[in-house]
Amino acid sequence: MxxxxxxxxxxxxxxxxxxxxxxxxxxxxxxxxxxxIRGPKWLWVIIILCGNILGSVAYFIIGRKDAS
Amino acid sequence: MRQFLLFFRKEMLEMGRSFKWLWVPLVFLMLGIMQPVVTRFMPVILESSGNMPKGMTITIDPPSGMEVMAQTLGQFNSVGLMILVLSIMTLISGERQSGVSQMIFAKPVSYLSYAAAKWAIMLSLVTASFVLGYAGAWYYTVQMIGSVETAAALKAALLYMLWLWFTGSLTLFMSSLMNSAAGIAFVSLGAAILLSMASTWLPRYAYSPGFLPEISVQWLQASEKPTGDLGAAILCLMCMIFFFMIAAYQVKIRKSNV
Incomplete structure (x- = not known):
């Protein structure tokens, strides 16, 4: 090591x-x-914390509702 | 012109509020940095991954700097392209569905400047993200792998940026035609992938914009420099203008969903 x-x-x-x-x-x-937001908040917290880049990106693309 | 600037400022504000100005360039920067780092530490990663018989040795020829830059473009062409399309897909259709565009066009404003502002914000986001990611990849490649030929790398970057512009224009075009976000993303990504796949079995003189990523990779790697880049670039720009015209017309005739 x-x-x-x-x-x-x-x-x-x-x-x-x-x-x-x-x-x-x-x-x-x-x-x-x-x-x-789409889905429960605690789920997104887990996804952002555990999903590295992809978790945060997934939240920004799918989770946020104010598309415009 | 004044209307265009107004719309452009509005788009800027909106992109800032949805954090797109932050995460799209950041993801591109990380994509660019990761490739040289992962390539450099491939032997260490394989060694510590564990499930290999004792005494087994793997020798990997260290790739050249130009090869790693070409691999980075490959990363941009898969993950990067997807991020890009997903981040701009609702730029036009979203406002049409939420009724914002109906409110805007209640006043006599120009459709062209509205569409032009959409295009301008898309081009600035794409350009900023790609330049940041490419610069990061370049710096890390020079630091960790080896030298990069300046002229060839710049030319490859220019051609590749044209390809990203083309895909962005295609996405906005689809956004002006369709309502469903998933449909827009599916059609634009599918068309982009089909076009770049077609470059392997179409003859070179077909000048499809799909040649651009392949040509830029060849500029980085091949010893003999590729041809047909000018034709593909000109056709790509013409396609972008065509998409813009139709999208502006669509904005005019389809102000709302109802």
């Missing part, structure tokens, strides 16, 4: 983790503020 850890340049991997966090946080904030 140590060899794997030391062989990864964390400075280049960090941005990916940070981007994912931003996406998840924005998704959660907009979910918290949203009045009408």
């Amino acid at each position: 140590d060899t794997i850890n030391s062989s990864i340049p964390w400075s280049l991997i960090m941005p990916i983790i940070v981007l994912q966090l931003i996406l998840a946080v924005v998704g959660l904030v907009s979910l918290y503020k949203a009045e009408a």
Whole structure:
């Protein structure tokens, strides 16, 4: 495990983790503020937290109701 | 012109409120970054995945920088294209269904500037997302894999962007024709996939816009540079203008759902 850890340049991997966090946080904030969404809110919380990029994207595309 | 700017500002505001200005570029950026990172760590990932017999060794030839850039374009062409179509599919049909367009056209406003604002916002979203994703992929490829030929990469990016513009225009065109969001996404994605698949068995002089992704990949990889890019690009632009005209006309004759 140590060899794997030391062989990864964390400075280049960090941005990916940070981007994912931003996406998840924005998704959660907009979910918290949203009045009408498709499906129960707790389900979307789980999907956003566990689904990496795809979870947040799925929420933005399917979950939000204010298409226009 | 004033009306166009007004509509454009309205579209900007709406895209901001639905967070599209945030998540579409972010997803493209992540798609672009992931490819070089995953390619670079493929041996480590395989090694730690576990279910391999002891003593087995896998040697993978490290790919060149240009190859990784071409793979990134492949990622954009599957996941990226889908994200793009899904994010803009209700741009015209949504307002028609919710009755907003009926309210707008109660006043004497120009249909052309309305449609032009839709097109402008779509093009800016597509361009911003793709440029961000491509730049991220380029930076990471240079950092982790190897050098990238500047002129070829820029030319490939330009051709590929035209393809994304074409798909976006197609989606807006479908959005002006149909009401169901799922139908719009299905038809536009299907048409885009069919067009790019057709490029493998159509002759080169057919100049289909579907050639564009293949040509841009060839610009990155092949030693001999491909031909027919100018014809495909011109036909692509002509298709976009054609889609725009029909969509503007559709906006005029179908103001509402009822």
